[in-house]
Amino acid sequence: MNAPNLVKIPEGDLRERLVVVGNGMAGCRAVEEILARDADRFAITIFGAEPRVNYNRIMLSPVLAGEKQFDDIVINTAEWYVENDITLVSGDPVVAIDRAAQTVTSASGRIEAYDRLLIATGSEPFIIPVPGKDLAGVVSFRDLDDVDRMLAAAANGGHAVVIGGGLLGLEAAHGLSLRGMDVTVLHLMPTLMERQLDEAAGWLLKSELERRGQTILTGADTAEILGKDGKVVGVKLKDGREIPASIVVMAVGIRPSTALARQAGLDVERGIMVDDHMVTSDPAVMAVGECVQHRGICYGLVAPLWEMCRSLADAAVAAPTGYTGSVTSTKLKVSGIDLFSAGDFSGGADCEDIVMRDAARGVYKRVIVKENKLVGAVLYGDTADGSWYFDLLKREEDVSDIREALIFGQAFAQGGGALADPNAAVAALSDDAEVCGCNGVTKGTVVSTIKGGACSLDAVRSQCKASASCGSCTGLVESLLKLTLGDDVKSGPKTVCKCTTFSHDDVRRLIVEKELKAIPQVMQELTWKTPDGCASCRPALNYYLLCAWPGEYVDDQQSRFVNERMHANIQKDGTYSVVPRMWGGVTTPDELRAIADAADKYQARLVKVTGGQRIDLFGIKKEDLPAIWGDLNAAGMVSGHAYGKSLRTVKTCVGSEWCRFGTQDSTGLGIKAEQMTWGSWMPHKFKIAVSGCPRNCAEATIKDFGVICVDSGYELHVGGNGGIHVRATDLLSKVTTEQEALDVCAAFIQLYREQAWYLERTAPWIERVGLDYVKAQLFDDPEAVAKLAERFHYSQQFMQDDPWARRAAGEDAELHQHLAEFRPFPTMQMKEAAE
Template sequence: MKRKKLVVIGNGMAGIKCVEEICKLEPQLYDITVFGSEPHPNYNRILLSKVLQGDSSIDDITINDWAWYKERNIRLYTGETVVRIHPDSSTVETQSGLRAEYDSLIIATGSSAFIPPISGIHKSGVISFRNIEDCRKMMDYAKKYRKAAVIGGGLLGLEAARGLLNLGMETDVIHNAPYLMNRQLDRTAADMLRKELEGQGMRFWLNKETESITGLNRAKGVRFTGGSSLEADLIVVSVGIRPNIELARGCGLETNRAIVVDDYMRTSIPDIYAVGECAEHRGIAYGLVAPLYEQGKVLASVVCGRETPPYTGSIPYAQLKVSGVEVFSVGDIREDEAETAMQLYDGIKGTYKKVTMRDGIVRGAILYGNTAEGMKLLDLVKRKSAVTALAASPGDGESGGFDEAAASMQDRETVCACNAVRKSAIMEAVIEDGMQTVDEVRDCTKASSSCGGCRPMVEAVIRFALRQGRTAEKQAEPAVCGCTEIGHERLKSAIAEAGFGSHSEVMRALGWTKPAGCGICRPAVSYYLALNGRQDANSRSDVDVNIFNIGLSVGIVTEEEQAAPGPFDSRSLGTALYRRWEGVPFPAPVNAAVTAGLHRPAGVLVRDIGITGAPSGWEIYAAGHAEHPVKQGQLVGIARDEAEALAMSVSCLQLYRESAAFGEPMWKWMERYGIIEIRETLLDAEFRSELLARAGAPDRNDNKEEGLGETYAAYLQ
């Protein structure tokens, strides 16, 4: 099949993250061409401050080296700036005259440093801090000059100032607000940060507006509004960013502050998409890595023709080390946005914690000095949790920090939000794959490879995993069959991660002793391929055809058949449940029962899924078994109405499909997985939304709990 042509304008983090995902999903679908204006392969712009501070080299912050592009047959043109897009002919043109045709075009031009309209701002000796070349200029200036000034007291400005101090320069920071990092911190945290940085040698000029850059031919200092001035040989401007949209505007794309995109990253012209800092989604242009990566994953599925949940927006947060100090901030933290729910200050330890709320809901948080709770608080903000949930968070200022937080985290909780890496993935990398250092885990899972803010927690999870491995010898997973030494979990993971598309690919790559497998392993491979959407039902063979007959059967007792009719519509609910899973394979046969009330339970407690109307609402039970060994179903949850009952049942069944071994009945899965873990997973709104998405929910609203009912109402018609 002839490959389509994909052109990506921009070789930065967002665009290449999208390319990475495309190569995982459909490695043979596109001939990919990437244009980058810088003379480097893809690197981590967030870690430029580490290079400036002398902690890392350019190679250390390279995400994908030259070999990565070559291995995937990606044409990379570095030092080439695209200057025109021709939608009518589906081509792009570079400044040097190169032209490239496309079937799909991704604009990932990122942003540039915002240069304020200050008199003399374009003089020699005034630079911004956005790329590798800026780092090199600052290093060169440090060899000749002694005094530096940084305009901007935000996160990037402070990191630039710290780097200049490391280079031996006297460094002043100029900020137009009354305290540092005023968008991420409150006055208390900012004052703590200022005192720490003053102790490191920085000097601060707060509430100062820069009127002009002094000097004749080159910069010699700054003059403030009001007449005072400051001498400086090097002036670094770090006051914000501006999306690069000139190229998009020139070809007629709809733009506002950035390129306007919909929930699938589509622009106003067909076959042209935008992602990253140059994209504006629902009026917001994000400048942090986690939202950009989330956008990239959605866009990769779109251009590969895969069904995908829409991108509905992100909760921006900052978790970074500012000049040796751990800082975390998320959500609404200003007094005019929310009120204080919790505030803890420890002047001896130099730690501070503040959590905000509005209408009883957690809205934001600030951590200074100890950010071990950062991901837990981020999760509470994302889930719009009630402030009562704070009682379950250690957060008393006396906890053991990252090690204690790592031990108390559940396996499904996120450690690295930028790359969506959960604790379980890091534990598996350490215990099963033998990784022992944070760099090894980073290369294996991507955890800590982006902003680097999660690195302390990744290190803590690694220590926890190593302790677990030493205290309890891991039992070898039984092989699927005699054709292989691989167990179900490893087989399932390999198929999910490697992108295999057929039995032969799986068995060849994983070292099967029988090239065609047998009647035991072949159905298992078929199921795991189908679970990942990698095998068409029409291509299955006689050996594995039976997996598509392992589905869900539903018994329904309606209101009319009951001795005492009630208000519950069991017929619609049972029918909707059956239709949702019709033709979808399961690890083992699943029997369900739906009844409108307890008067005719219909064996609800001895079915794999049992749903019954009750005074409190619909009760959902799971993992019952009517034959030997008889098992009573466990209460999974209680739903308000039919739509929510359907959503809870579907998410439970999807969790079973994804985490059970092929051939493992639901009652065995329950005993292994644990009812507490299942309940907590299904009650986690964000994780339940992910399960529903993978189960194929239509028109879902991931950010609203009430959206669960709206989503499944259509099934009940």
């Protein structure tokens, strides 16, 4: 997203010339604060070293992990610079400052004059001075280019060594691990993240990361980075151990980037020295961010930087308030693990430690009290009370009255020892309590934004940026919305994505009403904000069109996730797993022989019986997928659709044929249900089970559609699911024959397909619309079941006409061509992650 020289300052412009050196988070945030106070005060030019617009460096880790794309982490788009008359000179860093002439010179030779200069050069990674540090394959983790280098290395697999067990190091290790690399973390100190965590929390973090497959070596002192032919091949420790590596990530720390300021003759110690108004030793030059030193301290966290930016803007265009320093806290999510620390947690003889450990939940809490005041806190696994503890710490509040309940959190402590309304705990926070650490947003700012008209979470995010980055403060923001607006909170309808203002229901309705039959047509007719959509809306639109116009709409394979396109589950090493469908969990010697032959022929590295009674073949190469399905098809085994938003499994027990408790032929009914419903695309994955008696061995009461066989017939249950949030089914109806059970099953699925939102399981769909509504749609009209079932069977003839089911028809060459030519949709960079 290059955007050089977007605006030329017109001749005769009487505004003061503000030149900003640094297009990062601090520099642009300072500009935002200035614009908010006086948008017409300065003619602004921003120089950036990277050839990009301003983005959120905090979110580089999700980009590395594949959870976000670059567009998702952009803070200020190219349009923002244009709209605010800002000249952006990107990819051309400033290399010299002439304070006497009040000009800056860039690497390309461009000279720009200034009245006020703002230095926001940030920090640079510290590279430990060991032999081999300059080898190819040794990278830092500081910008998007570093991420690209790591992704290139991960594409080849192999071993990665991360030197540094701080936040950045652990995030790099997590991302590379998710990308399929074997990762070893080397940390010099005995405790991971020792600046943020005490020994106990650090041990818990280390144990959890090791459980996830990473190797963590603490007390590891690097002696040398080993190389061959100019490339890194390993790391040698001072104790003699050698660890193989095809990439080494240096993440041992950062230091203020001060070379430019030092060269210009500004006062520099560890950082560029500034006063309380962020002014350097030259009154015309300001500095902000990680490059500065204020009252002897250099800050590396986001919240102090935002406070500096506010003070700088006040001093530049308004009544100066002055920055007096920051009391810092750290609320993090490391590899999906919630962590929080604040203040001084070193403890000591004059301090009192209060500790709670909950091994079952993986929770550790420690607060440090000194002279009846909270001076430090460390939270692992449950950080919900972090803001409250930090507020107590900053205000130096006497906690003697709540001493006994302090460790249990705000709701318990302020409820007099009993659990209270969690919203009341949020209400008790002071207005200057920090809600969003990533963007430095206080409770007062969030409430003011809500009162100013932001009546939904998305509106708050867009206006004040609270909850717009890592999302860990989303619960707090939602509580503030509820407290401020009561029942006026606009929680819905939820839009499909940020590309549109339409809800899922609106899109589905308009596709039918306007007879829209192509994704570009939908986007044009419904005024999509983006030219080609995104990874959220394209799969949804493809599904809605496929559901609305079976037989007319041509399925857009490029708008499906990789697992659905390949009919195979992509694994972390880039190979695939293949799951042949076994009707009702029943197989034959010929089918088993075909599976065994396929596993041998295509060198499956693992053959596993799945939880859904299916056999899974792992380690299949992409180019072998058409051929393996051809061989399995020869035995009559079709694609399992085991990975799509479709029917997954039909679980059965042996029923009346074998079980002494069985009342009906549950296996036979399960096979009929599976053969009827396989290949049916749905809003989300869909599971069926048929239990032969009320003992419910097939666990039908936690499935999307479950059948319990009884003496008088069949009880039909809907809306269940297992997993993290288990939901038992609701009883939909009772029928007496197999055919009635199949008809209601088909009708229920069709109703769900036609009315649920994309990626909405049956459980939340039923909770949203109500069981009575579903029953009314199915049974109030005596013909409803038949009509819905008819529509279901009509669409099935197109959905089961699957290219993977036509191997034996001699169409392998066509499919090979499809796989060879497939490329992800170019502008949306669809995520290739499995569910």
